[in-house]
Amino acid sequence: MKITVISFDFWQYDAHIVDVLRKSGIDAHHINIGAHKHKNTAAKVQNALSKTFLNKNLKNIGRQNLILTELKKLGKQDQILVINPESIAAEYHEEIRKYTPRYIAYLYDSLARCPAEHLLHFFDKVFSFDKTDVNTHGFQLITNYNYLPEIRISKNSKYDLVYLASFDDRISIAKDIAEKISEFNKTYHYLIVGNSSWKKKYFGSKNPNWSFTSKRLNHENIPKFYSEGKVVLDLVRKNQDGLSFRIFEAMALKKKIITNNDTIKDYAFYKPENILIINEDLSNLNKSFFETDYQELKPEIYNEYTLDNWVKIVFNLK
Structure with missing residues (x-):
C-alpha cells in the first residue's frame, strides 16, 4: 500500500504518522510544504514585492508546486492525507485528487480559526478534532494522538x-x-x-x-x-x-x-x-x-x- 501525508509540519508532529506507517510495512511518504524555503535573499525580496504590489505570495505558490512535483515522482497513491487543507488552493486540490482513489483530510484547527469549508468537497472523508465542527458538518471525530512511548518519570519534579x-x-x-x-x-x-x-x-x-x-x-x-x-x-x-x-x-x-x-x-x-x-x-x-x-x-x-x-x-x- 502507498500512502502520502501532505502538511505544513511546523511543530514536527506529522512526521510521526509516516514513521508509524513505515514501521507497519506501508510505503509512506511525507510532503512537508513547511520545508520549502526561499532559495536566496533575492527570492525573499522578490516575494515581498510580489505580495505588496501584486497580492501574490510566491513562497506559497512554490510550496504548492512542490506537492505536485513530489507526487509526479511518487506516482499514484492508495491514499493521500492532507492535514489542515486550507493552506492549499482549490486548483491544487483538484490536481492532487487525481493521484489517489481515497483523498482524506484531518483538521486539527477549528473551522472558526482556519476556514476550509470551500475546499472540503474535494475529500472523500474529513476527520476533525473539534467537536463543534463535527456536530455541525458531520465530520468524523478523532483526537490528536499520543506519539510518545509510555514513560515513567520520577515523581521529584522540578x-x-x-x-x-x-x-x-x-x-x-x-x-x-x-x-x-x-x-x-x-x-x-x-x-x-x-x-x-x-x-x-x-x-x-x-x-x-x-x-x-x-x-x-x-x-x-x-x-x-x-x-x-x-x-x-x-x-x-x-x-x-x-x-x-x-x-x-x-x-x-x-x-x-x-x-x-x-x-x-x-x-x-x-x-x-x-x-x-x-x-x-x-x-x-x-x-x-x-x-x-x-x-x-x-x-x-x-x-x-x-x-x-x-x-x-x-x-x-x-
Whole structure:
C-alpha cells in the first residue's frame, strides 16, 4: 500500500504518522510544504514585492508546486492525507485528487480559526478534532494522538506547573494562574514562544519563572520540558474545543493537567484525579490538586489514544 501525508509540519508532529506507517510495512511518504524555503535573499525580496504590489505570495505558490512535483515522482497513491487543507488552493486540490482513489483530510484547527469549508468537497472523508465542527458538518471525530512511548518519570519534579505555548490571548489566563498558585507556594515555569521583545519586559523582566524565545522549541525537547513539571497547563484557544497535543504528551509522561477545555471530560481518559477543569474565575484552582499523585489509566484506554490506533482509524488499516 502507498500512502502520502501532505502538511505544513511546523511543530514536527506529522512526521510521526509516516514513521508509524513505515514501521507497519506501508510505503509512506511525507510532503512537508513547511520545508520549502526561499532559495536566496533575492527570492525573499522578490516575494515581498510580489505580495505588496501584486497580492501574490510566491513562497506559497512554490510550496504548492512542490506537492505536485513530489507526487509526479511518487506516482499514484492508495491514499493521500492532507492535514489542515486550507493552506492549499482549490486548483491544487483538484490536481492532487487525481493521484489517489481515497483523498482524506484531518483538521486539527477549528473551522472558526482556519476556514476550509470551500475546499472540503474535494475529500472523500474529513476527520476533525473539534467537536463543534463535527456536530455541525458531520465530520468524523478523532483526537490528536499520543506519539510518545509510555514513560515513567520520577515523581521529584522540578516545578509544580509548566506551560509551553505561543504568545496569544491565553497569556492573560496563564498569568492569573501563575499568581494564584504562587499564593499556594507552588512553583512554575512558563516558556512562551513569540517575536516581540516587549513581552519579556512586560511579563518576565522581574520574574525568572517566565521564559521567552523567538524560536520554537525543538520537537524532541518538548517532552523534556514537560517532564520538569508535576502538572502541565493546557489553555485552549478561542473558537476551538479540540484537544491539543499537550494533553497526549502529558498522558505519555504521566503528568496531571490543568485545563480550561471543558470538553475534555467527555473523553474516556478523563479522571478528575488527573485533570482539573478550571472555572473562568479560577475559584476551583486549589492547592490539593498539586499534592496528589497521577492515577494510572487502564491499558485499553491509554492505547485508544496512541498514534498506532490513530493511523488504523484514519487509513482503515486492520
